[in-house]
Amino acid sequence: MAQKGFHVAVVGATGAVGTRMIETLEKRNFPVETLTLLSSERSAGKTATFKGKPITVQKAEPESFEGVDIALFSAGGSVSKQLAPEAAKRGAVVIDNTSAFRMDENVPLVVPEVNEEDIKWHNGIIANPNCSTIQMVVALQPIRKAFGLKKVIVSTYQAVSGAGAQAIQELKEQSKAILEGKPFVPEILPVKSDEKHYQIAFNAIPQIDKFQENGFTFEEMKMINETKKIMHMKDLEVAATCVRLPVVIGHSESVYIEIDRDDVTVNDIRNVLRDAPGVTLEDDPANQIYPMPAFAEGKYDTFVGRIRKDLDRPNGFHLWVVSDNLLKGAALNSVQIAESLIKLKLV
Amino acid sequence: MAQKGFHVAVVGATGAVGTRMIETLEKRNFPVETLTLLSSERSAGKTATFKGKPITVQKAEPESFEGVDIALFSAGGSVSKQLAPEAAKRGAVVIDNTSAFRMDENVPLVVPEVNEEDIKWHNGIIANPNCSTIQMVVALQPIRKAFGLKKVIVSTYQAVSGAGAQAIQELKEQSKAILEGKPFVPEILPVKSDEKHYQIAFNAIPQIDKFQENGFTFEEMKMINETKKIMHMKDLEVAATCVRLPVVIGHSESVYIEIDRDDVTVNDIRNVLRDAPGVTLEDDPANQIYPMPAFAEGKYDTFVGRIRKDLDRPNGFHLWVVSDNLLKGAALNSVQIAESLIKLKLV
Numbered sequence: 001m002a003q004k005g006f007h008v009a010v011v012g013a014t015g016a017v018g019t020r021m022i023e024t025l026e027k028r029n030f031p032v033e034t035l036t037l038l039s040s041e042r043s044a045g046k047t048a049t050f051k052g053k054p055i056t057v058q059k060a061e062p063e064s065f066e067g068v069d070i071a072l073f074s075a076g077g078s079v080s081k082q083l084a085p086e087a088a089k090r091g092a093v094v095i096d097n098t099s100a101f102r103m104d105e106n107v108p109l110v111v112p113e114v115n116e117e118d119i120k121w122h123n124g125i126i127a128n129p130n131c132s133t134i135q136m137v138v139a140l141q142p143i144r145k146a147f148g149l150k151k152v153i154v155s156t157y158q159a160v161s162g163a164g165a166q167a168i169q170e171l172k173e174q175s176k177a178i179l180e181g182k183p184f185v186p187e188i189l190p191v192k193s194d195e196k197h198y199q200i201a202f203n204a205i206p207q208i209d210k211f212q213e214n215g216f217t218f219e220e221m222k223m224i225n226e227t228k229k230i231m232h233m234k235d236l237e238v239a240a241t242c243v244r245l246p247v248v249i250g251h252s253e254s255v256y257i258e259i260d261r262d263d264v265t266v267n268d269i270r271n272v273l274r275d276a277p278g279v280t281l282e283d284d285p286a287n288q289i290y291p292m293p294a295f296a297e298g299k300y301d302t303f304v305g306r307i308r309k310d311l312d313r314p315n316g317f318h319l320w321v322v323s324d325n326l327l328k329g330a331a332l333n334s335v336q337i338a339e340s341l342i343k344l345k346l347v
Numbered sequence: 348m349a350q351k352g353f354h355v356a357v358v359g360a361t362g363a364v365g366t367r368m369i370e371t372l373e374k375r376n377f378p379v380e381t382l383t384l385l386s387s388e389r390s391a392g393k394t395a396t397f398k399g400k401p402i403t404v405q406k407a408e409p410e411s412f413e414g415v416d417i418a419l420f421s422a423g424g425s426v427s428k429q430l431a432p433e434a435a436k437r438g439a440v441v442i443d444n445t446s447a448f449r450m451d452e453n454v455p456l457v458v459p460e461v462n463e464e465d466i467k468w469h470n471g472i473i474a475n476p477n478c479s480t481i482q483m484v485v486a487l488q489p490i491r492k493a494f495g496l497k498k499v500i501v502s503t504y505q506a507v508s509g510a511g512a513q514a515i516q517e518l519k520e521q522s523k524a525i526l527e528g529k530p531f532v533p534e535i536l537p538v539k540s541d542e543k544h545y546q547i548a549f550n551a552i553p554q555i556d557k558f559q560e561n562g563f564t565f566e567e568m569k570m571i572n573e574t575k576k577i578m579h580m581k582d583l584e585v586a587a588t589c590v591r592l593p594v595v596i597g598h599s600e601s602v603y604i605e606i607d608r609d610d611v612t613v614n615d616i617r618n619v620l621r622d623a624p625g626v627t628l629e630d631d632p633a634n635q636i637y638p639m640p641a642f643a644e645g646k647y648d649t650f651v652g653r654i655r656k657d658l659d660r661p662n663g664f665h666l667w668v669v670s671d672n673l674l675k676g677a678a679l680n681s682v683q684i685a686e687s688l689i690k691l692k693l694v
Contacts, residue, residue: 151659155502155601157551157590171549172526179523196635202518203641204504204592204599206653206667211632215613215655224658237659241601241667243504245551246593252551254502254588254601266562285558288543294550306553308562311571312498312584320553320588 005033006347008338009068009092011083012075013037013057014046016165017097020331021072026051028335031342038064040075062086069347072334073097088124093347095334097128099218102226109229112336113278114141119340126337129230130222131329132156132242132251137230138302138328139321140257142276143269144231148260150315151237154223157245157252158208159293160200162325163189167200171246174201190244201246208242217242250293251325255318262314266307269317273304278328283307291322299324300332352380353694355685356415356439358430359422360384360404361393363512364444367678368419373398375682378689385411387422409433416694419681420444435471440694442473442681446565449474449573456576459683460625461488466687473684476577477569478676479503479589479598484577485649485675486668487604489623490616491578495607497662498584501570504592504599505555506640507547509672510536514547518593521548537591548593555589564589597640598672602665609661613654616664620651625675630654638669646671647679 008025012018018039025032035050038060046057058064060079065071065087073080073087074097084094084101101107108118109127114137119126129137136154143149160167170188177184178201186197190207198205209218216224223240227233274281282291283305291303302323310316323329341347355372359365365386372379382397385407393404405411407426412418412434420427420434421444431441431448448454455465456474461484466473476484483501490496507514517535524531525548533544537554545552556565563571570587574580621628629638630652638650649670657663670676688694 153500153603155588157504157592175522176526179519179526190635194635198635198639199641202594203639204594205639206599206601206637207635211635214658215632215653216658239603239657239659239663239665241502241653241665243599243601245504247549247551252553252590254553254590256500256586256603285562288537288541288545288554288558290553292545292550292552294546306562306588310586311561311563312586316586318586318588 005031006069007034007036007067008032009036009038009065009071011038011060011071011073011079013048014039014043015074016161016168017074017326017330019048020326021074021334022048022050024327024331024335030335030338036064036068065090065092068092070095070338070341072338074330084125093122093341094125095128095337096125097330097334099130099222101125102127102129103229109226110337111137111230111333112340113138115230115232116340119337119344119346128330128334128337129226130219131162131325132158132219132253133223133226133230134329134333135251135302135321135323136223136253136255137227138278139255139273139304139319141231142272142279143257143259146272147264149233149236149257150260151258152227153256154240155254156240156242157247158242159247159249159251159325160189160244161249162208162251163192166192168248171200171248174199175246178202200244203246205244206241208244247293249324249326250296250322251329252291252293253321255321257317257319258313258315259317260315266309269307278302279304281305291320293322296322296324298327300327302328352378353416354381354383354414355379356383356385356412356418358385358407358418358420358426360395361386361390362421363508363515364421364673364677366395367673368421368681369395369397371674371678371682377682377685383411383415412437412439415439417442417685417688419685421677431472440469440473440688441471442475442684444475444677444681446477446569448472449476450576456573457684458484458577458680459687460485462577462579463687466684466691466693475677475681475684476573477566478509478672479505479566479600480570480573480577481676481680482598482649482668482670483570483600483602484574485625486602486620486651486666488578489619489626490604490606493619494611496580496583496604497607498605499574500603501587502601503587503589504594505589506594506596506598506672507536507591508596509598510539513539515595518547518595521546522593525549547591550593552591553588555591594640596671596673597643597669598676599638599640600668602668604664604666605660605662606664607662613656616654625649626651628652638667640669643669643671645674647674649675
């Protein structure tokens, strides 16, 4: 019996994440019957290729979602706020990669390796978490299941691609200008819509997204709040410092955790992660094996290494977590949610 | 009455730190009567300029230190191990910027803003701490004095210049090659003498110095052990994760601390740091003001910003600490120790 095919729409089809959504649907042989590619008016008319065939990108409108089964959104929060409810109203299940609905209590926030079951209570919209949150919870969930989890302190090392294609361009052009001793004017990073822009090439900027009243950035609050929601741990202590680096693709995270038990060894943690879904253990210091963003690009897994037991607290551990922020951090996780919808017969 | 002039020697005079030692002696108008520049045989014969006059660099030998009052060493641990005792034997006070003597209990480890008094018990050698340690203790000491300090967890964002002039060259050439789509072979970073070398351009490498048995790198253990020694806090909880970035100059640090008191506010911490020696407070999130390595280059101070109260623990705070690793992290701190020697009439 042939598997049922689905009508899939990708909104934001020409962006850094959207193009990877299309690639990922193809690579994972997702059962696509029809693929509708949507974008803003500016990008409408462009062509993308899926399984060797060209598809023209159309302007996204409420009517675009008639007959769509699954709609993958990654065109910014305001597009999602406007069009995701329209798509849901027309019977599509929306998988939204923006922050628009993530903390909405009527919207599940899902990383399939962690909380696939939450998909079951969706009301037409499922949110895809923030990139830096996804890879962290993929690494933490198996540890939590085995040994409990009390506290998380994370410092991130994030790639510019998280800020979109223009940020990638800015990093490359700025790097070239600096190497050639030419002048340049920062225009995109750290936050395009914020007032000041700073050099990212050969620099580190401790701001991702805008500042909140409490001194944390929105990105940091996303990591804190989304982690609690995905892991169903309202009382988990989580703190984050998010930093943008001159890296094109691949977020890295230095994560300190305190677990429930005092008797756990580094090898216990390694054994748990070695068998964990979506995780590749890369942890052999004697042979200088540890994860790095330059080698995570294009890979599906979350890479974990540098696992050390804290020297002061017997329940403390340090980890280094790396993943492709455009794949597991965005496009892949969205497609995995769609796969879970099929597996759970919810579409 | 004219101030006494001193006979100063710089060992490793042609290196990234050595050249900055010479510049710093000149800029701070250190009372130099005679300047002897020393190096390995390979660099001997080169010329450096001090106060407009050329000085020929000589090969460092035990006899080079006859008549020297103060010898600033920054030519690698093995040179220090061999020649620092020879210099001390001949009556020079050695200020050593390598890790050779830092944890020796007969050698004070000094950051003048923190423990200047320790200079008094020197036995001919005073150690200059590791770059990443110095800037952290400059930021933490005023907080500790005001509010106590229990725990420190730091993740670093370190510039390649900490690995020497060859590493700077490698970052620049590799960046150029990647931008032009040309091949390259990593040869220096993360650790020249270690077996494997990895791409640093557009990457982040979670290894600085070699790995120890316990899974921490030597750099991480330096931060842990040196912090306790400088601050005279044997029982302080300290953990470090050290990461090399594609940044030329300027180390950054994401620091989580727990202090003794629960009633301290972000403004209390700001007020203490605003008046602290060697610290510039750069902390105005509403106006996107925070420290960044690209803007710390060439500056003497340690810059602190992104100060936030932890959302879970009332005694927890997060800081972002940046400084020029070649100046406060090395050359400047060494010259400051020499200034303290004069101030305390120990030379």
